[in-house]
Amino acid sequence: MQENFCLHAKQKDIALNVTVEAGLPNLMGSWRMVRQILTNLVSNALKFTSDRGTVTITATLAGGGELLISVADTGIGMSEAEIAIALTPFGQVDGALSRSHEGTGLGLPLARAMAKLHQAEFRIGSVRGAGTSVEIAFPAARLIGPVEQPISASA
Numbered sequence: 591m592q593e594n595f596c597l598h599a600k601q602k603d604i605a606l607n608v609t610v611e612a613g614l615p616n617l618m619g620s621w622r623m624v625r626q627i628l629t630n631l632v633s634n635a636l637k638f639t640s641d642r643g644t645v646t647i648t649a650t651l652a653g654g655g656e657l658l659i660s661v662a663d664t665g666i667g668m669s670e671a672e673i674a675i676a677l678t679p680f681g682q683v684d685g686a687l688s689r690s691h692e693g694t695g696l697g698l699p700l701a702r703a704m705a706k707l708h709q710a711e712f713r714i715g716s717v718r719g720a721g722t723s724v725e726i727a728f729p730a731a732r733l734i735g736p737v738e739q740p741i742s743a744s745a
Contacts, residue, residue, distance in 0.1 A: 595632050603642045611650040615733035617657055623704040630697035631661040631724050638722070639665035655730030656711075662723035668716040677702060677714070698724075708732060 599606035617624065628647075635645040643664040652658050668676060679699045698714070705712040705726045716722040 595636065598636050599645065602636070602639070604636060604639055605644040606636075606647075607644065608647045609649070611648075614649060614651055614657065616735050617708075617728055618732045618734055619708045619728075620704075623707065627701045627704050627726065628659070628661070630701040634697050635661050635663035635665065635722070639663045643721075652727065655733070657728040657730075657733055658725055659728070660723060660725040662721065664721040667718045667720050667722055669718050672718070673714055673716055701726075 596606060598604075632645065632647060639645055645661070645663045647659075647661050649657065649659045676698050679696060701724070702712040705728075709729050709732065711725075711727040713725045713727070714722065715725075
């Protein structure tokens with residue numbers, strides 16, 4: 591998965607930054623669903639970020655004990671109305687850049703549904719022309735034990 595993202599980022603000259611805080615607990619849940627959530631979010635971020643933009647992926651522990659995973663980009667962004675459309679199954683936001691990329695319009699709705707199955711909060715913020723940030727907050731009740739090594743990477 592990571593190799594495909596790095597290749598896509600490199601082809602578009604997008605800076606791909608990944609930072610995982612040291613000592614994070616493990617997440618109890620479906621690894622396939624969590625992987626799919628991340629795949630959908632990172633794919634969208636790369637797809638809708640112009641050449642020489644930035645995509646940042648972070649994982650950290652919040653003050654309340656939640657595991658926060660975020661994917662932020664410097665892409666085309668969306669208005670509040672467009673976010674509502676993008677969160678609707680098969681909903682695709684009209685626009686030259688968004689229509690130049692293929693997709694089913696299921697990435698964000700599926701990511702949100704899978705996050706909810708893990709009792710996680712799914713938050714999305716975006717500014718038209720300035721990028722999008724999606725944050726998933728997994729509750730402390732779903733976390734066990736610390737991770738041994740921090741992960742930090744750039745592409």
